[in-house]
Amino acid sequence: MEPVLNDIEVRVLGCLIEKEFTTPDYYPMTLNALTNACNQKSNRNPVVSFEETTVVRGLDELIKKGLAEKSLRADSRVPKYSHLFTDKMTLRDSQTAVLCVLMLRGPQTAGEIRGRAERMHRFAEIAEVEEILTGFMDGEEPMVVKLPRQTGLKERRYMHLLSGMLLVNESEKSIPEEAATIKVRTENDRISKLESDYELLRRDFDELKIAFKELKSQFD
Secondary structure: OOOOOOHHHHHHHHHHHHHHHHOHHHOOEOHHHHHHHHOOOOOOOOOOOOOHHHHHHHHHHHHHOOOEEEEOOOOOOOOEEEEOHHHHHOOOHHHHHHHHHHHHHOOEOHHHHHHHOOOOOOOOOHHHHHHHHHHHHHOOOOOEEEOOOOOOOOOOOEEEOOOOOOOOOOOOOOOOOOHHHHHHHHHHHHHHHHHHHHHHHHHHHHHHHHHHHHHHHOOO
């Protein structure tokens, strides 16, 4: 896989992919919604603070590369954006979900990918994730690389190659995480999922209120 995307394009594309899976009722996305998705503090690494102009630049490049499109629907006052990544790369949903996690969260272990991809695709076993990762690595143009094992960590992490190969020192050393740190991160992931579920429920409730008001007005 030749390096084609910069960090902004990766974040924008990853958000389009994620939201198609997790909030299909609000997809395709407006520029405002997409900017908010890029700047989420949960489920993102690194956390960024993009201006809408930054997102537009990323979208323009993705459109040029055939990875996204802009459309204006009859029921919408503003343009909306969707990705073409899955079709262009000829991927299954399970494969797209794996790459999406790597795009939004950075290098991950197979276990982390399985857990963080759950709202996009549920993997019964870690072996399913590992099979997909192996397929990405074994292709003529690899889309994923397995990073060297870091000191203090049991499992090796995987990184996408949509932005090219990152040179990694085989003797790279890192400070091992304390048990408390790992526990906090696990709790943060759980809280993030609850927040996302709450947001979906809130939006559904708002839609029901609007529908109820419209129905009531017909009998007034």
